[in-house]
Amino acid sequence: MKIRFRQTGGFGGLVLGCDLETSALPTAEAQELTRLIKKANLEKIQTRRSEKGRDLQIYEIAVENEITVKASFDDMSMPANIGPLLDFLRQRARAVPLDG
Amino acid sequence: MIMKTDTSTDAGAGICCIIPPHVMDRLAQSSDARIRQLAMDAIANSSAMRAVRATMAMMPALAAIPSPAAKRHRLVYDLKNGEFADLPGQLIRSEGDPKTDDIAENEAYNYAGSTYNFYKTVLGRNSLDDHGMTLISSVHFGRRYNNAFWNGEQMCYGDGDGQIFIRFTKSVDVVGHELTHGVVSNTCNLVYFNEPGALNEHFADVFGTLVKQWRKRQTAKQGDWLIGAEIMGPGTTAKSLRTFKAEKAYENDALLGTDPQPKNLKNKYTGSADNGGVHINSGIPNHAFYLGAMEIGGKAWEKMGQIWYKTMLKLTSNSQFKDMVQSTTETAATLYGNNSREHKAVMKAWKSVGF
Numbered sequence: 001m002k003i004r005f006r007q008t009g010g011f012g013g014l015v016l017g018c019d020l021e022t023s024a025l026p027t028a029e030a031q032e033l034t035r036l037i038k039k040a041n042l043e044k045i046q047t048r049r050s051e052k053g054r055d056l057q058i059y060e061i062a063v064e065n066e067i068t069v070k071a072s073f074d075d076m077s078m079p080a081n082i083g084p085l086l087d088f089l090r091q092r093a094r095a096v097p098l099d100g
Numbered sequence: 101m102i103m104k105t106d107t108s109t110d111a112g113a114g115i116c117c118i119i120p121p122h123v124m125d126r127l128a129q130s131s132d133a134r135i136r137q138l139a140m141d142a143i144a145n146s147s148a149m150r151a152v153r154a155t156m157a158m159m160p161a162l163a164a165i166p167s168p169a170a171k172r173h174r175l176v177y178d179l180k181n182g183e184f185a186d187l188p189g190q191l192i193r194s195e196g197d198p199k200t201d202d203i204a205e206n207e208a209y210n211y212a213g214s215t216y217n218f219y220k221t222v223l224g225r226n227s228l229d230d231h232g233m234t235l236i237s238s239v240h241f242g243r244r245y246n247n248a249f250w251n252g253e254q255m256c257y258g259d260g261d262g263q264i265f266i267r268f269t270k271s272v273d274v275v276g277h278e279l280t281h282g283v284v285s286n287t288c289n290l291v292y293f294n295e296p297g298a299l300n301e302h303f304a305d306v307f308g309t310l311v312k313q314w315r316k317r318q319t320a321k322q323g324d325w326l327i328g329a330e331i332m333g334p335g336t337t338a339k340s341l342r343t344f345k346a347e348k349a350y351e352n353d354a355l356l357g358t359d360p361q362p363k364n365l366k367n368k369y370t371g372s373a374d375n376g377g378v379h380i381n382s383g384i385p386n387h388a389f390y391l392g393a394m395e396i397g398g399k400a401w402e403k404m405g406q407i408w409y410k411t412m413l414k415l416t417s418n419s420q421f422k423d424m425v426q427s428t429t430e431t432a433a434t435l436y437g438n439n440s441r442e443h444k445a446v447m448k449a450w451k452s453v454g455f
Contacts, residue, residue: 013379052252095357
């Protein structure tokens, strides 16, 4: 399973992200990531944006398995159950080239 | 109309009552800060107001929380690491109250005051809605939160992680930026996507930096033209988050990478990240503003600031870069004369960035 995470926007407009593959992670970490993805119900999110918020951080998560599931949301439109997955990914995020 | 809220205070005395709106309005103007705040919370939290707000997402001017006397009125709240569900937090400082022992609370209060004073004195605007709207700030948002934002009704400031960023209230231009999002919402209300979104960010950066230069009484030449210089943490080599000049705010930084802002239309970002590059493509008009200000000379708020403010009032929610170019050029000619130095400077600036 491949996971692509990007965080853009925010006041700073920083472009951060990480690309993970569960087969390349330590077993415990891969299991934890798989559990968090399942709990997040990404397929139900699709694209969500707060209409009124400005300078909110924007998150994009794509999970490629048998099918590819993509979700995009911001700080204010973030579903509550996605917090643990977001924490996991943000801890591994680094500066990445735009659209890279 | 029934006003009912379970808002409570630190003293535990909540409002849960039925009060006619005219009485609530009087309470909102009370000289007692606690009563005033309870009344305003009641107005803000009433189910009727929530229903109105839901239908007024595109009409923010009608959803503003009024200030008691329609003049400068600041409220600073402390979230104590709370997040969205906890907004606005505990009221710490109201207009006229003495300073506290918390530096973020005092910076949020002082810089909101500087921004209000700038808009009132320089541009003749009475707060975000031009009707004395209360300026609400919440500090200590979340834990190690690396951001500041405008949620459509108020400013929120994180403390930073101590590495990339320190507290976001430390830069007056950050505060001016966030409040200007409120001004934009109450004027042209540029949608936050693609070119209109980049213009929204551009106005926020322009007036954020003008507040800073005005506060320091700097000429365009003396200004640093940096956004967020004071909030950068010790873990980064970045001089700031953005720069209006033909340079990068950071380059090959271990934590931040390279500043992605273009300075010319030919390098415009066309991807979907960041709502279509709203914080990225704002670099193009930002650089044009800087070039115009340097060409005209003197204090940037005196002429360029006036041209840009008048343009903000003229644009519409879907205005594009070309509309911005046309409107600023026409406004410069109207204010200072056709072929005037100012008119030529604005045209030259836009041409320099690819228009």
